Amino acid sequence: MATLNKIAWRNVRRNKRRTFLSALVIAVGLAIYILMNSVMTGMNRANIDNLIDLSTASIKISTEKYHEEKEALPLKYGITNADMLISFIKDQSDVIGVTPRTQFLGQLSNWEDIMPVMGQVINVDTDMTVFGFDKYIIGEFLSNEQDNEIVLGKDLAEEMGVEAGDYITLYALTKFDSRNADEFYITGLLGTTDPNINLNTALISYQTANDFLDLENLVTEVDVAVERRVNFDRFTNDVNDLATTLQQSYPELHIETFEEMAQAFLGITEQKQVFGSIIMLIILAIAAVGIFNSVLMSVYERIREIGVLRAQGFERKEIVKLFLWEGLIIGFFGSIMGVTLGCGVNLYLVIVGFPLDKFAGFQSSGIPYWGVLYGEWNIGAIVFAFCFGLVVALAASYLPSRMASRMEVTKALRFV
Amino acid sequence: MKKITAMLIFILISGYLFGQNLFLTGLEILQRIDENEFYRTIEYTGTMTIHINDEVRTKKMTTQAKTDGHKALVEFNNPEDFGTKYLMMDDELWIYFPGEEEVVKISGHMLKEGMMGSDFSYEDALEASKIAEKYNVQIARQDTLNGHVCWVLKLDAKIKDVPYYSREMWVDQELYVPWKEEMFAKSGRLLKEMNVLEIKQFGNRYFPVKSEMVNKLRKNSKTVFELEDIAFDVDLPDDMFSLRYLKH
Numbered sequence: 001m002a003t004l005n006k007i008a009w010r011n012v013r014r015n016k017r018r019t020f021l022s023a024l025v026i027a028v029g030l031a032i033y034i035l036m037n038s039v040m041t042g043m044n045r046a047n048i049d050n051l052i053d054l055s056t057a058s059i060k061i062s063t064e065k066y067h068e069e070k071e072a073l074p075l076k077y078g079i080t081n082a083d084m085l086i087s088f089i090k091d092q093s094d095v096i097g098v099t100p101r102t103q104f105l106g107q108l109s110n111w112e113d114i115m116p117v118m119g120q121v122i123n124v125d126t127d128m129t130v131f132g133f134d135k136y137i138i139g140e141f142l143s144n145e146q147d148n149e150i151v152l153g154k155d156l157a158e159e160m161g162v163e164a165g166d167y168i169t170l171y172a173l174t175k176f177d178s179r180n181a182d183e184f185y186i187t188g189l190l191g192t193t194d195p196n197i198n199l200n201t202a203l204i205s206y207q208t209a210n211d212f213l214d215l216e217n218l219v220t221e222v223d224v225a226v227e228r229r230v231n232f233d234r235f236t237n238d239v240n241d242l243a244t245t246l247q248q249s250y251p252e253l254h255i256e257t258f259e260e261m262a263q264a265f266l267g268i269t270e271q272k273q274v275f276g277s278i279i280m281l282i283i284l285a286i287a288a289v290g291i292f293n294s295v296l297m298s299v300y301e302r303i304r305e306i307g308v309l310r311a312q313g314f315e316r317k318e319i320v321k322l323f324l325w326e327g328l329i330i331g332f333f334g335s336i337m338g339v340t341l342g343c344g345v346n347l348y349l350v351i352v353g354f355p356l357d358k359f360a361g362f363q364s365s366g367i368p369y370w371g372v373l374y375g376e377w378n379i380g381a382i383v384f385a386f387c388f389g390l391v392v393a394l395a396a397s398y399l400p401s402r403m404a405s406r407m408e409v410t411k412a413l414r415f416v
Numbered sequence: 417m418k419k420i421t422a423m424l425i426f427i428l429i430s431g432y433l434f435g436q437n438l439f440l441t442g443l444e445i446l447q448r449i450d451e452n453e454f455y456r457t458i459e460y461t462g463t464m465t466i467h468i469n470d471e472v473r474t475k476k477m478t479t480q481a482k483t484d485g486h487k488a489l490v491e492f493n494n495p496e497d498f499g500t501k502y503l504m505m506d507d508e509l510w511i512y513f514p515g516e517e518e519v520v521k522i523s524g525h526m527l528k529e530g531m532m533g534s535d536f537s538y539e540d541a542l543e544a545s546k547i548a549e550k551y552n553v554q555i556a557r558q559d560t561l562n563g564h565v566c567w568v569l570k571l572d573a574k575i576k577d578v579p580y581y582s583r584e585m586w587v588d589q590e591l592y593v594p595w596k597e598e599m600f601a602k603s604g605r606l607l608k609e610m611n612v613l614e615i616k617q618f619g620n621r622y623f624p625v626k627s628e629m630v631n632k633l634r635k636n637s638k639t640v641f642e643l644e645d646i647a648f649d650v651d652l653p654d655d656m657f658s659l660r661y662l663k664h
Contacts, residue, residue, distance in 0.1 A: 109633040171607075171633055173528055176576035180602040181633065214576060214602070 008325035019330055025290040026334025026393060027341055030385040033283050034342030038349060038375035040276040044269050045376055051265060053132040054194050056258040057223035058239045066220055067254040073103045075175040075218060082219035089224055094238045097129025097225035102218055106172035110160050118200045119172060121209040130225040139164030139188030142205045150184035151203040154191040164188050174214040182212055292396035299323060299400035306404045307412025316405040323401030324394060331393025335386045349375030442553035442569055448592040450548055452622050457482040460646040466534045469636045475532050480652050487657040503662045509538060512662045519662060534639040535631040539579055550578050561596055565589045591615060591622040606632050618648060
């Protein structure tokens with residue numbers, strides 16, 4: 001056995017160029033797999049992060065009645081003692097932000113045309129602890145110093161022919177279903193990664209809404225942000241644990257996690273993952289064919305050598321073992337190279353990211369595919385890639401060497 | 417003393433000569449309007465002509481409504497909407513779409529939105545509650561509108577649950593029907609203006625049969641609503657205002 005190892009190691013070292021090329025084929029295939037896996041995982045996580053950051057928060061709390069009629073955004077089922085609830089949530093572990101919100105339906109008018117709008121009444125001081133609108137603001141965010149300020153979605157403002165610094169008329173029904181319309185100063189525009197927000201949303205403060213909507217500080221939902229974890233499963237566990245605690249303390253309220261709110265979206269993400277897995281399987285299959293072909297060629301080149309070894313008294317299974325050792329060594333180096341190359345490039349993707357702004361056409365899909373895409377570390381995928389390189393190299397060595405070892409010695413010696 | 421007595425007599429005689437309505441309060445005028453416009457049940461065929469910029473759309477409908485429970489049933493007859501039916505019961509509205517044979521429930525606040533894309537809200541077109549119950553009223557001034565001598569009434573909401581926070585009405589001093597009405601938002605901004613184009617007499621009742629609603633939030637937008645074959649206080653069976661009947 002030790003002799004076979006030595007011969008195998010010597011063969012590998014003696015044919016440096018061939019060894020390097022075979023290992024390179026393995027390395028490139030595995031590096032592409034590691035990067036693809038990182039990009040797809042990163043893309044899914046970015047989508048979920050965006051969803052939480054802009055729409056669902058980690059947890060959303062409302063009354064049961066409000067939840068039943070939430071499509072109509074009624075202004076009659078508010079959370080009583082919202083301040084106490086917010087204080088209670090703040091004291092829970094892993095909570096990094098909590099804010100009240102009240103949604104309403106309205107219309108924007110420039111006295112020429114009207115457009116429907118999804119209004120959000122926000123607490124200017126705490127909203128940014130849960131939602132990330134401030135990161136996407138063009139102009140200024142709402143202040144607590146002036147009444148009748150409004151932030152509009154960028155595309156909505158464009159449709160109405162206004163920009164930050166202009167005035168626009170907002171029409172809506174008050175809490176008592178009476179009509180109201182007033183002029184608002186546009187402090188800034190929202191150019192988020194979600195086209196629906198950019199086309200539908202208007203933000204006003206509670207200070208303004210208390211008069212404009214006769215709101216009397218009505219809070220229809222409380223939104224909670226839970227600390228982000230790199231490990232997604234750990235994050236969802238934290239969110240679910242907090243939701244359970246809140247439900248036990250406030251059984252009369254409806255408590256929903258982002259997973260429950262975004263079932264349809266996460267379903268699409270899962271389908272995309274299946275599709276992504278198929279693509280990665282194809283990449284691995286192509287890599288396997290390349291590795292197989294490369295090792296196969298090297299075995300075929302050495303059939304005469306096999307004949308010589310057989311003539312010297314090597315048994316068939318020893319020949320197979322010799323080539324398996326060689327395949328294993330090449331596979332090992334190829335896998336090391338592949339993992340190093342893949343992780344090296346991925347390190348750049350994880351830290352610096354890939355700017356997707358160049359592919360702006362994607363934004364119309366409704367899923368945020370612009371901004372910077374960051375890679376994600378997936379240890380399981382890296383280990384799998386390493387093992388895959390070894391197994392494919394072994395398989396690619398085994399079949400031709402077995403065939404060659406079964407050839408007649410004289411035929412093998414004359415093989416060209 | 418003689419002068420004062422003479423002046424009082426003159427005022428009383430003038431009041432009698434210029435009509436018995438000289439000393440009516442705003443509330444009494446509103447009650448007279450309600451007597452004209454309020455009905456127990458009504459049945460009519462209507463035509464709604466919607467003008468938005470250069471586009472004109474026409475909707476034809478038959479309507480049965482009763483004030484007890486705020487119930488109304490509307491069936492559209494124009495080719496594009498043929499067979500579409502609305503059932504309004506209090507704050508709830510159901511729409512039956514014949515193509516899909518499906519009933520969709522519309523939430524309460526949608527009753528405030530434009531009916532079939534028009535400038536009349538469902539509430540404007542279908543509701544028949546008494547104005548005097550919801551608004552404080554004062555006579556602001558007198559005015560002449562298209563040859564009709566009118567009181568201009570200023571209405572301010574008594575309660576918060578009203579369609580419009582304040583209104584101004586130009587009420588005909590002879591017929592007790594408003595020829596013009598301006599509806600204001602809580603902020604005081606003008607939202608809509610309604611002009612009555614034709615009033616007809618039905619027994620002792622004067623009723624507007626052709627009106628125009630102008631949406632002040634949108635430029636070049638108005639809807640003309642014309643009623644024909646009107647019958648008041650007819651018997652309308654209760655089961656007519658049911659989901660079962662809507663799907664019928």
